[in-house]
Amino acid sequence: MLENKFPGKDISEEDIKSKFPLVAKKNLNHFSKFKIQGVEFGGKKIPIFAGPNMVESERLILDCAYNIKKYGGSFLRGGAFKPLTFPYRSKKYTETREMGIKWMLNAKKKTGIPIITEIMEEKFLDLVCQTADILQIGSRNMQNYPLITACAKTKKPIMLKRHYGASLRDWLGAAEYILSEGNKKVILCERGVSTPHTHRSTSRFLLDLQVVPAAKEITHLPIAVDPSHATFWRPWVEPMTLASIASGADAIMLEVHPDPENSAVDPLQPINYKSFKNLVNKMDKLAKSIGRKVK
Numbered sequence: 001m002l003e004n005k006f007p008g009k010d011i012s013e014e015d016i017k018s019k020f021p022l023v024a025k026k027n028l029n030h031f032s033k034f035k036i037q038g039v040e041f042g043g044k045k046i047p048i049f050a051g052p053n054m055v056e057s058e059r060l061i062l063d064c065a066y067n068i069k070k071y072g073g074s075f076l077r078g079g080a081f082k083p084l085t086f087p088y089r090s091k092k093y094t095e096t097r098e099m100g101i102k103w104m105l106n107a108k109k110k111t112g113i114p115i116i117t118e119i120m121e122e123k124f125l126d127l128v129c130q131t132a133d134i135l136q137i138g139s140r141n142m143q144n145y146p147l148i149t150a151c152a153k154t155k156k157p158i159m160l161k162r163h164y165g166a167s168l169r170d171w172l173g174a175a176e177y178i179l180s181e182g183n184k185k186v187i188l189c190e191r192g193v194s195t196p197h198t199h200r201s202t203s204r205f206l207l208d209l210q211v212v213p214a215a216k217e218i219t220h221l222p223i224a225v226d227p228s229h230a231t232f233w234r235p236w237v238e239p240m241t242l243a244s245i246a247s248g249a250d251a252i253m254l255e256v257h258p259d260p261e262n263s264a265v266d267p268l269q270p271i272n273y274k275s276f277k278n279l280v281n282k283m284d285k286l287a288k289s290i291g292r293k294v295k
Helices: 013-018 058-070 097-111 122-131 145-153 168-179 211-218 227-231 234-247 273-289
Strands: 034-036 039-041 048-051 075-077 115-118 134-137 158-161 186-190 223-225 251-255
Touching (some): 048 058, 048 273, 058 075, 058 097, 075 097, 097 122, 122 145, 145 168, 158 168, 168 211, 211 223, 227 234, 227 251, 234 251
Parallel strands (some): 048 075, 048 251, 075 115, 115 134
Antiparallel strands (some): 034 039
């Protein structure tokens, strides 16, 4: 079954048979295709998740929804519940929580764009499910198995982000929890890993694009890539987005904000609407050169 049988490979034939048989491909040409709100995953078209890191206000998230849909985004992303690395908040930061979820629902109703947002705690699952078309399990919760299992049982589609310290084996094992509950609409998302070497003082993660073809050797699930979180640096978002498509990514997640320099969270990484529009055009051109498309 494995195409790469060199010594030291992270995943064994026994892993495939006993640890994640549902996640594993049945044959070399087995790739899942499914639709979420009319958007196909695992096909030729590469969907785009785009929006601000955080749902800052009702006005901002509605403005993002209109512009992201206008310029080619498939889903509006935005965090109402935010797990920050450190407990201290800037003066700009206000976690909008339940109110933010309601603002996203309003944006969805007014624009028709479907929603992906992060779920952090099981007690908010019913509320988030009323708005979200896809539940995002964030990097830090990748191995929070009670939360993952609860989300899986809702039968809502799930994006499972890779933890920045997780091997491919760990990541696929976490996905198996979801599929074992009968939830087959799972998107894996690479968002950068921690390494001894990064390329500038504020670059916290290294975007592991090698994991895209590596994962596709093993699993039938579609693989998304989030270059914004990985690079943490606006000038690198475009080249790494294009590289993600070249690596075989099935979807792209981007941070987009009307005023990136003044965003409440991680102002170094979002791109503005004009940059998003131009990037979508470049993505589509590259995708078509390899037999896929974005538009």
